Amino acid sequence: MTDALTRAKAVADAVLYEGYLLYPYRASAAKNKVRWQWGVLTPAAYAAAGTGEHHWSQAELIAEPPDDGVLQVRLRFLQVQKRVVEAAGRAVPSLTVDGTEYTTWEEAVEREIAAAIPFAALRRGTCVPFHVEGGEDVEPILGGDDARLVRRRAGLRGELRLRGEALPGPFGGVKLRVGVYNKSVWDEPEATRDEALAHSMVATHTLLSIPGGAFLSLIDPPEWASVATEECVNERTWPVLLGKPGRCDTVLCSPIILYDHPEIAEESQGPLYDGLEIDEILTLRTLTLTDEEKRQARATDTRAAELIDRVESMPPELLDRLHGTIRYLRSVTGDAEEPPDVPWWDPEADASLSPESDTVNVAGVAIGKGSRVRLRPAKRADAHDMFLSGRAAVVQAVLLDVDDVWHIAVTLEDDLGSELYAQHGRYRYFGVDEIEPIATEAP
Structure with a gap:
């Protein structure tokens, strides 16, 4: 594995286990009874039965390989492993032996498929088949009469399909396509x-690296490649650049929405599985679990047990670090006014602001409550906002945040529920650069 791929593994591991186990981390919790939501590739026969699942994913992106360049690929996913507690020859939901509880549960086994393919071979298209063995492991429960843990895994088959096509024009570059397919032979319509x-690949993602080469951002590509990047088709996976800003030799094709150069906060003390940005909240909530709830969590999964132990032993100074860190300070010229003795989150902190009467200038038009605008989500928007591109909306409020950035709260003109949403303060929010006036008159 290249140095770039090694550095990228921390972010990829967070993706691999995102949602693996949800607070309060015990099998009996309702939200832990429906699992494996991200990057699931089921067998083709099951996907074809109208289940809403899929057996393949595809990433397309633009690469700039060096002469004789080689593409390093790491396909990573979880294989579901059913851990069953058996007592006296039959499966039971749980069993307590000598004060230790054992729980039937679905664990996961990490899998990784590696390949190194010259770009010259990618022009013809390359297929990398792989097979993951199934199996059964038996672990006796000491002190239990004929009690044991049985772990079962079904075998998996799949394919990596890769192709690289030279871009037309004088700038060079290669349009790279990476497809992942579940080829497991399993057909059970009911x-x-x-x-x-049990026959699926879970949290499926790929790490791509070009030693000495570069990938282009799909979020903010150079002007010469804007048409080529817009034509890239990504299905159930999205490529983002990894590493420090400025690095572009490694990409993560992620099953969840990320932006370029994602990082694990240095303050984070370890995985919490239930969300990537709320360490403090989850840590404090975990500390409030009762001894019985913690016991059940430890019996559910070894990762949950490690999490509980880590949180309980966390010293106060490390917990304080989770509270917040200022990573960027804007330079301010001139004499700063003495800030009022009011918390920033209190509406009285700046009585001069009025979201219902304030306006902001957009293309020479004062936009405020009641203005009609056309939505033009920018590249930083998530998928839900991108679907609204071109829709007409009515401005409900104009807000200024603590970083002096304006936000426009709107309801959709053709949404039958917009009046109800407005009554409850449920709006959609866009930046000033993501709207354009429809009417020329001021509100």
Whole structure:
């Protein structure tokens, strides 16, 4: 594995286990009974039965390889492993032996498929088949009469399909396509989703690296490549640049929405599985669990047990670090006024602001409550906002945040529920550069 891929692994691991186990981290919790939501590739037969699942994913992106360049690929996913507690020859939900509880649960086994492919070979297209063995492991429960833990895994088959096509024009570059396919031979039309997941690839993602080369950002490409990047088709995965800003030799094709150069905060003390940006909240909530809830969590999964132990032993100074860190300070010229003795989050902190009467200038038009605007989500918007591109909306409020950035709260003109949303203060928010006036008159 290249140095770039090694450095990228921390972010990829967070993606691999995002949502693996949700607070309060015990099997009996309702939200832990429906699992494996991200990057799931089921067998083709199950996907074709109208289940809403898929058996393949595809990433397309633009690469600039050096002469004789080689593409380093790491396909990573979880294989579901059913851990069953058996007592006297039959499966039971849980069993307590000598004060230790054992729980039936679905664990996961990390899998990684590696390949190194010269770009010259990618012009013809390359297929990398792979097979992951199934199996059964038995672990006796000491002190239990005929009690044991049985771990079962179904075998998996899949394919990596890769192709690189030279871009037309004088600038060079290669349009790279990476497809991941579940080729497991399993056809049970009446199967439940839980049964199908045993034959699925979960949290599927790929790490790509070009030693000595570069990838182009799909979020902010150079002007010469804007048409080529817009034509890239990504299905159930999205490529983002990894590493410090400025690095572009490694990409993560992620099953969850990320931006370029994602990082794990240095203040984070370890994975919490239930969200990537709320360490403090989850840590404090975990500390409030009762001894019985912690016991159940430890019995559910070894990762949950490690999490509970880490949180309980965290010294106060490390917990304080989770409270907040200023990573960027804007330079201010001139004499700063003495800030009022009012918390920034209090509406009285700046009585001069009035979201319902304030206006902001957009293309020479004063936009405020009641203005009609056309939505033009920018590249930084998420998928939900991008679907609204071109829709007409009515401005409900104009807000200024603590970083002096304006936000426009709107409701959709053709949404039958917009009046109800407005009554409850439920709006959609866009930046000034993401709207354009429809009417020329001021509100």
